[in-house]
Amino acid sequence: MLVLAFDTATPAVTAALHDGERVLAESTTIDARRHGELLVPSVREVLREAGASLRDVTAIVAGAGPGPYTGLRVGLVTAQAFALTAGVPAYGVCTLDVLAYASGLDEPFVVATDARRKEVFWARYADMRTRVEGPSVDRPQDVPGGLPVLGAGARMYAEIVGEDRLVPGAADYPAAGALAGLAAERLAAGAPGDDGVLTAPHPIYLRRPDARVPGPPKKVTV
Structure with missing residues (x-):
């Protein structure tokens, strides 16, 4: 088992690789404005550190939110793209x-x-x-x-x-090592699909995005 996990649902851009027993490599950067810029380099870094490639990965897991629309989409779209490239399943986990x-x-x-x-x-x-x-x-x-x-x-x-x-010492943001560990635990238990933890890699939206499609122009009468 080799689980590649990442989350972009919060200001933390975090990625990790897990072999089913332990975290092999992990990277986390706190930057709410650079999810799209930082995610792929972070994934490359954890793969390089673990001496692995995308071809070695057996499952890809992304944080499914809830979270801001743009950041959340970065992680989930990347997970689906990587899964298609590697020919492995992709899952989502509630952040x-x-x-x-x-x-x-x-x-x-x-x-x-x-x-x-x-x-x-x-x-x-x-x-x-x-x-x-x-x-x-x-x-x-x-x-x-x-x-x-x-x-x-x-x-x-x-x-x-x-x-x-407040719980003393508790993390403010999710870490991909914990995401990968939780996913690896569920996969080892034989949870193949929507078991309440591992789900399809779809975003959890609890409200509409801030952006709106412009309405039709107002009519002007003389």
Whole structure:
């Protein structure tokens, strides 16, 4: 098994290679404006570091969001293009699930990432592998209370969600090593398609993009 994973659903442009037992190479750059510019070089770097090529990869996994429209599309379109080139399957994984998996928590908690517009994307978990609610998009004050919370959205709105609820040491952004590890775990368990974690590589959109198709020109009468 050789899983190539990457995520562009947040400001983190992250890529990793996993052999089914451990992360062989990983690269992460925090830059919300350069997903398209940074992703392919990051993939090349992890392949080079691991001494592998795209032909060696057996599965490709991309973070499926939720996240901003443009950045999210970069990762998913790249995953589909690489999968077609290599002749291997491509999968998507909810980006919030990656943060949950990386937390290592075995108790209920919430993951929240920045959704812009003074909102957060969030999901509730029974443990690091089990999502029980979401993903959703809401105002920070509407995120379920009474549980530990992690992610960049939680830290950004700590005064609203409660600083005492923040999970110490938890990552703000997803890391491709965790994404690859979660995917490798599910593939080893024989999860071939939509098992609730591994899905088709389609974006998770919880609202319409900011861009709009212009409407017809207004009629001008004399």
